[in-house]
Amino acid sequence: MDEPLPAQSPLDRPIVIAANRLPVMRTEDHGWTPSPGGLVRALYPMLRESGGTWVGWTGDPDDAAEPFSVDGVDLHPVAVTADEIELYYEGFSNDALWPLYHDALRESTYSIEQWDAYHAVNERFAITLANIAPENSVVWIHDYQLQLVPGILRELRPDLTIGFFLHIPFPPVELFTRLPWRTEIIQGLLGCDLVGFQRPTGAANFIAAAHQLLDAEHVDDRVFHRGREIRAGVFPISIDVAEVEAMAAGRATRQHVSRIRARLGDPEVVMLGVDRLDYTKGIGLRLKAFAQLLEDGRLDPARHVMVQVATPTREAVEAYQDERAEIERLVGEINGRFSSIGLPVVHYLYQTLPYDDLVALYRAGDVMLVTPFRDGMNLVAKEYAAAHIDGDGVLVLSEFAGAADELTDAVLVNPHDDRALQDAIVEAVEMHRHERRERMAGLRDQIRKSDVQGWAHRFLESLADAGRSE
Numbered sequence: 001m002d003e004p005l006p007a008q009s010p011l012d013r014p015i016v017i018a019a020n021r022l023p024v025m026r027t028e029d030h031g032w033t034p035s036p037g038g039l040v041r042a043l044y045p046m047l048r049e050s051g052g053t054w055v056g057w058t059g060d061p062d063d064a065a066e067p068f069s070v071d072g073v074d075l076h077p078v079a080v081t082a083d084e085i086e087l088y089y090e091g092f093s094n095d096a097l098w099p100l101y102h103d104a105l106r107e108s109t110y111s112i113e114q115w116d117a118y119h120a121v122n123e124r125f126a127i128t129l130a131n132i133a134p135e136n137s138v139v140w141i142h143d144y145q146l147q148l149v150p151g152i153l154r155e156l157r158p159d160l161t162i163g164f165f166l167h168i169p170f171p172p173v174e175l176f177t178r179l180p181w182r183t184e185i186i187q188g189l190l191g192c193d194l195v196g197f198q199r200p201t202g203a204a205n206f207i208a209a210a211h212q213l214l215d216a217e218h219v220d221d222r223v224f225h226r227g228r229e230i231r232a233g234v235f236p237i238s239i240d241v242a243e244v245e246a247m248a249a250g251r252a253t254r255q256h257v258s259r260i261r262a263r264l265g266d267p268e269v270v271m272l273g274v275d276r277l278d279y280t281k282g283i284g285l286r287l288k289a290f291a292q293l294l295e296d297g298r299l300d301p302a303r304h305v306m307v308q309v310a311t312p313t314r315e316a317v318e319a320y321q322d323e324r325a326e327i328e329r330l331v332g333e334i335n336g337r338f339s340s341i342g343l344p345v346v347h348y349l350y351q352t353l354p355y356d357d358l359v360a361l362y363r364a365g366d367v368m369l370v371t372p373f374r375d376g377m378n379l380v381a382k383e384y385a386a387a388h389i390d391g392d393g394v395l396v397l398s399e400f401a402g403a404a405d406e407l408t409d410a411v412l413v414n415p416h417d418d419r420a421l422q423d424a425i426v427e428a429v430e431m432h433r434h435e436r437r438e439r440m441a442g443l444r445d446q447i448r449k450s451d452v453q454g455w456a457h458r459f460l461e462s463l464a465d466a467g468r469s470e
């Protein structure tokens, strides 16, 4: 593995992060603990080093907690009212932007009331940042919920260096221009010094939208607007590889893996899906492919089982309720047809599992199915490869996940093509040990080259450069 990057920030200035959610969760005794996940683990040590701050929502309505600190990092809550949760979060963010940015897989709802709430919450974030960011500091804003923040903040605090990273895809202009507030969104993002995307197509789509809507000229990745220069860069996000590997290597995990396999009836092949229960993830399509393979006798319920973990998410949004109902109907139908007593062929968990349980499941999975219709990156694909310290296991990966750009040793598939998906699953199940190991070695080399710490460093270094070139 490459030399691990130092925990400290690559910058000589304080950093302020803004994201919809704070990186902490409430504990049972009413305290706070850092949330699990690579992003938090990557940014936390840097914030501690730089004396930085994280600005975000606690996740509860009307929660106007005073600023506090956890493990040496200052946290600054932004209050979001119950109405705003409905209009800004469930509404504009997740019922207008989310589907539109994911290939318009569902019809977006466009409502002026929701837009006004989105604007109001973004303004509140920007004002909070303007009040707390030290002079000439670096502000790094995350994701589609906060796209207006850079523009408002630039007006309030021209001294700041402002970066933004979009964790989800930026759609093609033909789709993006459906949005009634498309110009405001582009104007918001152009308040940055650097806008980061997961894939080159995201950056190109953004540059094209800035040109079409605001006549912004560009040279390569530099966009020119109102006398300023804005860089549009590509920074594929990753995971904390060392953390996943260490968990996977632990004795407790090894024992857990044996228990999982035994409880599944010691099948020949465990197929695994791990997703937030989101209609972008292609869970239903994967279940249908599995059912068809059982029907055609290409898979055998006595030898092949599937485990599908679906993490609850955005449960108040109707499209998510519909998706859940459809998945649960399919699981019931498949188990009804193909299971035998005590041995379901699909094991379905609608639960948020602790990270160590997930890592054990990854290790227990012989074939990992990651089949989104569209996904910004998909970190599950990377976690699966990181967990397979045994060098075995096959990843079936949708071409429409950002991870497909890097994880070319996966069995890549177009999930819209049901026959191709079925063939990819059979290819993975029947793959010869030698090829499995060769491909897994390729996947593991790739993720070890670029972990989340490296991602954060590269972004912040480019941001500092972009800020200097003003």
Ligand code: F6P
Pocket (backbone or CB within 6 Å): 020, 021, 143, 144, 167, 168, 313, 314, 376
């Ligand atoms: O990357 C997409 C994203 O919305 C992140 O912003 C967020 O952390 C994650 O998915 C989970 O979504 P939510 O905060 O809506 O539960």
